[in-house]
Amino acid sequence: MIETPSNSSKPKPQVGLFVTCPVDLVRPSIGFATATLLERAGCDVHVPPQSCCGQVALNNGQPEQTRALAWNIVQQFDEYDYVVIPSGSCGGTIKTHYPELFDEHDQRLQAVEAFCEKVFELTTFLTQVLDYTPVQAALDLSAETVTYHDSCAGLRELNIKQQPRTLLKRCANLDITEMQDTDVCCGFGGTFCVKYSDVSNHMVTNKVNNIRRSGASMVLGGDLSCLLNIAGKLQRLEPDNPNRVQVRHIAEVLAGELSTPAIGEHSPALEKGE
Amino acid sequence: MTDSRSRIIDRIARSTGGNFSTDSLEESFKALTVKHTLPPVQPQMEMADPVATFISEAGRNGARVTELESIAQVTPWLRDNTDNTSTSARFHLSPSILTQSLDWDGLTTTTETPTAAQSWGVVQAHTGIAETGTVMSLSDECPSGLLFLVERLVIVIAREDIVAYQEDAWQRLRARNILPRTVNWITGPSRTADIEQQIQIGAHGPREADYLVIDKPR
Amino acid sequence: MSQVQMHEPQPDFIIRSRASLEDEHLQEALEKAGSGFVHKRQAAIDRIGNFEQLRDQAQRVRARALKNLDLYLLHFEKKVTEAGGQVHWAETPEQMRELVIGLCQKQNAKTATKGKSMVGEEVDLNEALEAAGVAPQETDLGEYVLQLAHERPSHIVAPALHKTKAQVQRLFRDNHALGERALDEVADIVNEARAVIRDRFLQADVGITGANMLIAETGTAAIVTNEGNGDLTATLPRTHIVTTSIDKIVPTWEDASAILRVLGRSATGQDITTYTSFFTGARSDQDKDGPEQFHIVLLDNRRSELLGSEYEKMLHCIRCGACMNHCPVYQSVGGHTYNSVYPGPMGAVLTPLLRHEEQDNQLPNASTFCGRCESVCPVRIPLPGLMRKLRDREQRERKHAGMAQWAVKLFCKLSRHPAVYRRLNDFNLRLVAIARGRKPRFQSLPFLSGWTRHRDFPAPEKSSFQSQWQQRQKEKQP
Numbered sequence: 030m031i032e033t034p035s036n037s038s039k040p041k042p043q044v045g046l047f048v049t050c051p052v053d054l055v056r057p058s059i060g061f062a063t064a065t066l067l068e069r070a071g072c073d074v075h076v077p078p079q080s081c082c083g084q085v086a087l088n089n090g091q092p093e094q095t096r097a098l099a100w101n102i103v104q105q106f107d108e109y110d111y112v113v114i115p116s117g118s119c120g121g122t123i124k125t126h127y128p129e130l131f132d133e134h135d136q137r138l139q140a141v142e143a144f145c146e147k148v149f150e151l152t153t154f155l156t157q158v159l160d161y162t163p164v165q166a167a168l169d170l171s172a173e174t175v176t177y178h179d180s181c182a183g184l185r186e187l188n189i190k191q192q193p194r195t196l197l198k199r200c201a202n203l204d205i206t207e208m209q210d211t212d213v214c215c216g217f218g219g220t221f222c223v224k225y226s227d228v229s230n231h232m233v234t235n236k237v238n239n240i241r242r243s244g245a246s247m248v249l250g251g252d253l254s255c256l257l258n259i260a261g262k263l264q265r266l267e268p269d270n271p272n273r274v275q276v277r278h279i280a281e282v283l284a285g286e287l288s289t290p291a292i293g294e295h296s297p298a299l300e301k302g303e
Numbered sequence: 304m305t306d307s308r309s310r311i312i313d314r315i316a317r318s319t320g321g322n323f324s325t326d327s328l329e330e331s332f333k334a335l336t337v338k339h340t341l342p343p344v345q346p347q348m349e350m351a352d353p354v355a356t357f358i359s360e361a362g363r364n365g366a367r368v369t370e371l372e373s374i375a376q377v378t379p380w381l382r383d384n385t386d387n388t389s390t391s392a393r394f395h396l397s398p399s400i401l402t403q404s405l406d407w408d409g410l411t412t413t414t415e416t417p418t419a420a421q422s423w424g425v426v427q428a429h430t431g432i433a434e435t436g437t438v439m440s441l442s443d444e445c446p447s448g449l450l451f452l453v454e455r456l457v458i459v460i461a462r463e464d465i466v467a468y469q470e471d472a473w474q475r476l477r478a479r480n481i482l483p484r485t486v487n488w489i490t491g492p493s494r495t496a497d498i499e500q501q502i503q504i505g506a507h508g509p510r511e512a513d514y515l516v517i518d519k520p521r
Numbered sequence: 522m523s524q525v526q527m528h529e530p531q532p533d534f535i536i537r538s539r540a541s542l543e544d545e546h547l548q549e550a551l552e553k554a555g556s557g558f559v560h561k562r563q564a565a566i567d568r569i570g571n572f573e574q575l576r577d578q579a580q581r582v583r584a585r586a587l588k589n590l591d592l593y594l595l596h597f598e599k600k601v602t603e604a605g606g607q608v609h610w611a612e613t614p615e616q617m618r619e620l621v622i623g624l625c626q627k628q629n630a631k632t633a634t635k636g637k638s639m640v641g642e643e644v645d646l647n648e649a650l651e652a653a654g655v656a657p658q659e660t661d662l663g664e665y666v667l668q669l670a671h672e673r674p675s676h677i678v679a680p681a682l683h684k685t686k687a688q689v690q691r692l693f694r695d696n697h698a699l700g701e702r703a704l705d706e707v708a709d710i711v712n713e714a715r716a717v718i719r720d721r722f723l724q725a726d727v728g729i730t731g732a733n734m735l736i737a738e739t740g741t742a743a744i745v746t747n748e749g750n751g752d753l754t755a756t757l758p759r760t761h762i763v764t765t766s767i768d769k770i771v772p773t774w775e776d777a778s779a780i781l782r783v784l785g786r787s788a789t790g791q792d793i794t795t796y797t798s799f800f801t802g803a804r805s806d807q808d809k810d811g812p813e814q815f816h817i818v819l820l821d822n823r824r825s826e827l828l829g830s831e832y833e834k835m836l837h838c839i840r841c842g843a844c845m846n847h848c849p850v851y852q853s854v855g856g857h858t859y860n861s862v863y864p865g866p867m868g869a870v871l872t873p874l875l876r877h878e879e880q881d882n883q884l885p886n887a888s889t890f891c892g893r894c895e896s897v898c899p900v901r902i903p904l905p906g907l908m909r910k911l912r913d914r915e916q917r918e919r920k921h922a923g924m925a926q927w928a929v930k931l932f933c934k935l936s937r938h939p940a941v942y943r944r945l946n947d948f949n950l951r952l953v954a955i956a957r958g959r960k961p962r963f964q965s966l967p968f969l970s971g972w973t974r975h976r977d978f979p980a981p982e983k984s985s986f987q988s989q990w991q992q993r994q995k996e997k998q999p
């Protein structure tokens with residue numbers, strides 16, 4: 030259906046795909062959608078053995094543990110031209126916080142900094158490094174009302190705001206219907222949502238109410254963790270509503286892969302665009 | 304508590320290095336602040352005509368601004384603007400206004416502490432700052448309390464005394480060589496938002512603030 | 522090696538947050554205040570073209586002030602003295618209380634009017650004054666309401682933010698002889714307070730205010746207000762006492778401007794507050810009014826220890842409140858939940874540093890690290906970064922690792938061996954597959970009850986991404 034652009038006299042970029050723990054465990058389809066997208070954009074995609082970026086340890090008072098994990102990742106991915114991550118949160122952990130973990134006397138610091146230079150969150154990589162425009166849009170969602178949740182780390186550590194909107198226009202002919210407070214936290218916050226579950230619940234309830242008020246039938250985002258939180262709340266609030274808002278990762282829409290049911294849902298939704 | 308003082312200073316010196324002599328505080332201070340003077344960063348705004356900016360900013364911040372030709376017009380303006388029904392209005396004048404030979408005929412002036420509900424303050428500002436539509440009053444020219452105790456404050460400001468930015472006001476202040484006990488900056492009427500964050504004009508200070516912008520006093 | 526122990530964190534914040542979430546009045550008040558601050562700040566920033574540069578400048582000024590804080594403090598003291606005032610130094614809250622009470626007693630003061638002072642709150646000044654026979658009279662409307670209600674501020678700029686109009690009306694009815702006077706509108710409430718407080722200004726023996734800045738150049742205390750109460754407090758009584766802290770120093774008047782330009786805009790969305798006042802020493806012969814005595818009481822309370830430490834940047838804080846106005850946790854639970862005069866993100870950092878009590882360890886943990894506070898802080902304090910350092914400190918100081926910490930460590934150890942990690946994941950997923958049957962999601966999960974109490978959890982797909990990918994690569998091989 031969509032052909033790969035093959036204007037390549039240049040060697041293809043070799044991309045190491047770092048899928049993140051939640052994608053690996055809960056929703057591998059995001060990983061495959063990401064790989065498909067990168068291949069369509071002219072990259073060779075590699076998936077070396079990988080585990081966690083260390084964010085949980087970093088945010089829970091365990092800098093040594095994080096440092097060890099970080100160094101692991103640097104070594105595992107060092108051979109690629111780029112490292113691409115379908116998450117602003119894990120991307121932010123690596124790009125913003127890895128260099129802080131190694132002090133200036135640590136010989137590894139230089140390698141870590143050089144590594145961070147080639148690490149990119151997916152939508153930033155597609156827009157700013159590749160300037161990816163598909164020959165033909167993967168989907169046409171122009172008739173749909175879709176809103177977008179700007180996840181915190183992506184927004185504030187990596188400045189991801191326009192990138193997803195640009196890509197959704199290019200790949201799905203979609204203009205986002207903005208919700209109120211799109212830049213306010215959904216209340217996930219890693220271990221926060223379990224430790225401070227009532228506060229977290231209050232925050233995700235506000236988020237979900239803003240999503241519903243936007244009139245959207247689908248909410249997209251760039252971080253699976255936030256999306257799990259949002260989907261879980263939407264489904265808890267309206268277990269029997271077949272028309273409740275659907276939740277998906279942006280990579281799924283950009284790749285045109287809506288055959289997998291939306292997060293936490295039974296049956297595929299919104300295939301009209303095909 | 305001198306011990307506390309030296310202990311606090313010692314702890315701070317652990318981090319700053321404490322490289323100065325207490326006998327030459329002023330020299331050390333000057334060396335530091337002159338050497339490290341930061342070039343000012345001022346808000347980007349229209350400033351071709353500071354008086355015009357002053358008037359628009361003051362208006363936006365809740366002051367009522369009127370342009371008059373000269374100080375002689377201040378008392379006629381007061382007469383026009385005193386509520387006809389409230390002949391009980393009493394005008395509290397700052398010394399700088401008092402010394403002007405104005406025609407107060409028909410207006411009740413006083414130097415008492417303002418308490419009545421119909422108290423007006425009439426004062427002359429030292430400097431106006433266009434950046435925020437602010438007027439500056441000095442306690443060796445005008446009692447500071449007067450600015451706050453009256454119901455309605457009328458501030459006379461000469462066009463020549465309006466400067467563009469805060470830094471310009473500091474220069475004028477330094478040029479006097481005397482720093483009064485109180486330097487008051489006033490921008491509009493007093494207000495509060497302490498009840499449900501609703502802005503309510505007229506808290507403890509004046510409920511209304513009029514700026515009368517005049518040409519150079521005779 | 523750390524031992525495995527069931528060591529629950531003190532549940533105070535969590536328990537308090539539950540109560541706050543259920544408090545209808547509080548939720549109503551938070552709702553009403555919520556986005557107002559955010560929008561007003563944004564509008565003020567949009568009116569000028571270079572707010573980011575103003576932030577940079579303010580940050581430079583704060584850094585410069587701390588770099589030679591000892592010199593600036595001593596120069597400040599010298600100038601205050603030359604202007605007929607006096608500077609007093611307090612290492613601890615207790616010392617500050619003693620100093621202030623001593624100054625009041627020297628004047629035989631029976632009453633003291635008070636402007637808003639967070640340092641005064643930090644040292645519990647009101648209770649101490651009362652016990653010493655000096656009646657403190659709050660004059661800031663918000664603080665006055667709280668004095669009637671016997672409550673603490675819940676916000677550093679808007680102290681009574683947690684109170685609804687209806688609650689204030691009730692307080693006034695109970696405490697004022699109202700007679701026929703109406704209280705329906707906010708204007709009525711404000712007028713009522715104005716009338717009651719006006720007399721106190723004129724009669725007080727001593728006026729106590731805080732300070733937003735101390736200008737080293739001339740020994741000047743700068744105070745920023747909107748109501749005018751701070752000025753009446755500072756000007757009318759015979760004695761003016763300023764309760765403040767050593768970190769409030771800025772070197773010059775120009776430096777003060779750099780702070781003023783971001784303070785009002787960040788706090789209330791005002792280009793500048795209605796009143797900005799600069800007090801230097803006691804009244805001189807030339808002055809038309811002002812107090813005969815001027816005292817500055819400087820509090821340290823561990824601030825000097827933060828200088829040069831990894832937490833130094835917290836001393837850059839100019840107390841604008843923008844971080845709490847933009848904090849989704851603060852907006853959910855309100856300021857009292859933090860059990861400190863300093864709530865919200867700045868309090869979550871400052872409270873454990875100044876007070877250093879076990880219960881304060883919860884505060885830096887009660888954050889999602891969403892980073893909104895840092896993105897609005899006018900002096901760019903890396904609040905989440907500092908909270909993260911405090912989480913590290915908590916773990917370092919802890920004798921026994923809790924269950925959760927132990928789990929994090931184990932997870933990290935395993936994660937360093939991706940093959941083990943992958944096999945573990947696949948094993949978990951198989952368990953999940955058995956458990957789920959045909960359900961698309963779970964309503965309850967062991968170990969994740971904090972999650973499933975409020976939301977569903979989707980059933981994972983059949984096996985991990987890494988396994989599926991490997992499988993796919995194998996199939997691709999010719």
Ligand code: SF4
Pocket residue numbers: 837838839840841842843844845867894897898899900901902
């Ligand atoms: S930490 Fe920053 S945003 Fe918060 S009160 Fe202090 S200066 Fe304002």
